[in-house]
Amino acid sequence: MALSDFDRELIAATQSGLPLVARPYEAVGAMLGVSGEQVRERLGEMLAEGLIRRIGAVPNHYKLGYTANGMTVWDVADDRIDELGAMVGALPGVSHCYRRPRALPVWPYNLFAMVHGRSRDEVERQAVQIRTLLGDACRGSDILYSSAILKKTGLRLSFTEN
Structure with missing residues (x-):
């Protein structure tokens, strides 16, 4: 798909994140000389066309007081x-949940769920809740605690003149 000049400007203006203001689309629109509604509409079209995959918020859990962050890993039937992963992903303390291939015999886990808490005890209580939800479909689990804050960024594009 060919990108218009406006698409390129919009991607460049938003790929590092939306401004942290009350009306971010209006702020981006002001930078680009268009209305916030035009920004919202074009981003919606770009999502529908598959030019961009998603628009999402990435909170800094540490700044919010959630300093015990554990990736729970599960060996699930x-x-x-799919059914159980959707249920786990909907739990309030889970920020993301996904399926990954096993790496047998060393790594039997195929379901991953990131859990956030203000203490390790809180994370472990949430893991017990997940274990109960998974029931007899779960054959094993572990919790891998974060030891460093990683900067999460998506794909960054650089546009050059032709």
Whole structure:
């Protein structure tokens, strides 16, 4: 798909994140000389066309007081992973949940769920809740705690003149 000049400007203006203001689309529009509504509309079209995959918020859990962050990993029956993964991902303390291939015999886990808490005890209580939800479909689990804050960024594009 060919990008218009406006598409390129919009991507460049938003790929590092939306401004942290009350009306971010209006702020981007002001930078580009268009209305906030035009920004919202074009971003919506770009999502529908598959030019961009998503627009999402990435909170800094540490600044919000959630300093015990654990990636819970689960060995779940393959025939139930989609159903159970959706249920785990909907839990309030889970920020993201996804399926990954096993690496047998060393790594039997195929369901990952990031859990955030203000203490390790809180994370472990949430892991017990997940374990209960998974029931007999779960054969094993572990919690991998974060030891460093990683900067999360998506794809960055650089546009040059032709």
